[in-house]
Amino acid sequence: MNALLTEPFLVSLLYGAVTAGVPLLLAGLGEQMSEKAGVLNVGIEGMMLFGAYAGFVAAWYTGSFWLGFLAGGLGGAAVAFIVLLLCIRRGLNQIVIGIAVTMGCQGLTALLHFVQFSRTYPRLAAAPVLALPYLSRIPILGKGLFSHSPIVYLSVFLGVVLTWVYRATYFGLSLEAAGNKPSALDAAGVDVIRTRSFAVLSTGFLAGLGGAYMAIVGAGLFVPFMTGGAGFIGIVLAMLARGRPIWVLVGAVLFGVSLAMTTALQVAGLNVPTDVVQMLPFAVVMAVLVIFARHSMLPSALGLPYVRGER
């Protein structure tokens, strides 16, 4: 047990947990916003993957990490635009289009990467790190938590901002109304389609940013299918969080720690199969769901297109 309390192990665990958790946090926060507005965004995996690809390519050709992150976010939003056109404007089935978008992005990014780089996987230089003053000098915690890419602090801050937006702003209420009773929002003179469109585009941007973070900071390169289900974990987090950003954060930490655990254990010289550790968060969440099963509190119009005047 002593091997687990050494500094290298703890630093590697914390650092890895943040690196693995931030994409999940961004995806979860994004998905949450869509779901609040009544859109079940199954295509988020595709948006992350496209963001990862766009972010990597932009960073690779321009050499600028910030342009990379921006391109990642915009790439994700571009994919979200397809969902917007088909599902929100035209009211097509959100799950079918979501799966189509995910598969399309998987194929397209892999194909484009192959055309550009064949079977090589060029690596980016190490992404810039912002060590927070004072905090980064705390032993263990400083290296583990406070010496990260600025994106990390921004996404945690975003969670706080979103909490305030949902709780205390007119826009937050509009989002919620678009998911729970779109006809009431319409009657109040707010455009449901526009509210939902904004939510879906934001989701795309956040998911794309999360993907870009995975490629630029997490891995330093792009590999086909590299998001490996992170978008789906984002959906799970958003649904479990019941509309509260803080719970997305908690979930992202839980999943981030378990994803980082294997590498950290190897640092400590213990060889535990990845799969065992990766099962933990899912097992915990399922157990909690089964033991404390309650009626889920999803928006009542989730997944249903809004057509003015119908019903």
Place this chain on the structure above:
Amino acid sequence: MRELRIADGPAAGVLRVLIPVVLALVVGGMLLLALGKNPLDYYAFVVERGILRRGGLQETLTRMAPILLIAAGLIVAFRAGIWNLGGDGQFLLAAVTAAALAPALSGVLPRGATLVLCMAAGALVGAIWSLAPAMLKARYGVNEIVTTLMMSFLGVSLSNVLIKLVLFDPATTVPQTRSLPVDERLPRLWGSTVHSGLLIAVAILVLIHLMMTRTAFGLKLQVLGANRAAAIHAGERVERLTLLAFVLSAGLIGLAGAVEVLGVWGTVRADWNPAYGLLVVPLVFLARLNGCAVIGFTFFFSALMVGGESAAHRVGIPQYYVLVLVSLLLIFLALVEYLDQSRRKRLAA
């Protein structure tokens, strides 16, 4: 989903499928052109390798067996309004179960009994893996997309853990289960390399189709899927129906895993995951949840996969392109469906 089932006249039905297929091939072809490849060459190559050559055709038919069974499972769930997106976990755990049981039983029992037992065990394990999402959905209305996805991640990891820590064959370097000898696997059909799992799959798919369209139980499931409130109002035992639909769906997907192992591989390697769970969803929708139409689409899709794989080596277009093509198909199908609907609404008004 209800709108996917409206049918009027065979000609309109054929058109509504043909138009999206042609559009997807054309748009996909433009992508190939943009990449500097000749799309006609590619499509011709895929057809030649996937369908016209004897070896390719056998490969295509072999590929169909698990997909058809998964499709049968998804049809039951989707028609009952249940989003079972956890196919991968159900499929893999069942595959591992069959792979673990088969070599152990084959020395003791006759071949037929071994195979039947292993398939039953696979189906059972698949069904068990869906119990938690099924109960949560039936009793508390917990969204099954989340729970089946989580159980799927769990199932995939658990399969790997079982192979790496418990069931591995010490004689091999890559962790995998003990291999079932070829002459103990599902019998081949008429001197070809296609195994009899294909016949099982087709038979079960047709049975499921008849069950969903011709029996009272199938109708009840359809009512449940079309309008849950109506099903409750009609006095159906909705909880029980939800459970049954879930278990049947996951059981069929489990059977698919067992058949794939008993027919083709004879073993399961660590980290093997064909990820059919999501891939089959579009096929089922393309076929409008119709069990017979799925057979045609599955043939088309399998040929595309088999042809696409050899095209990756010969024409220099990675098989990722197949994913793009399927995604385009799905989007165009949904669009054509939508345009058709709004045209009909205008006509009715």
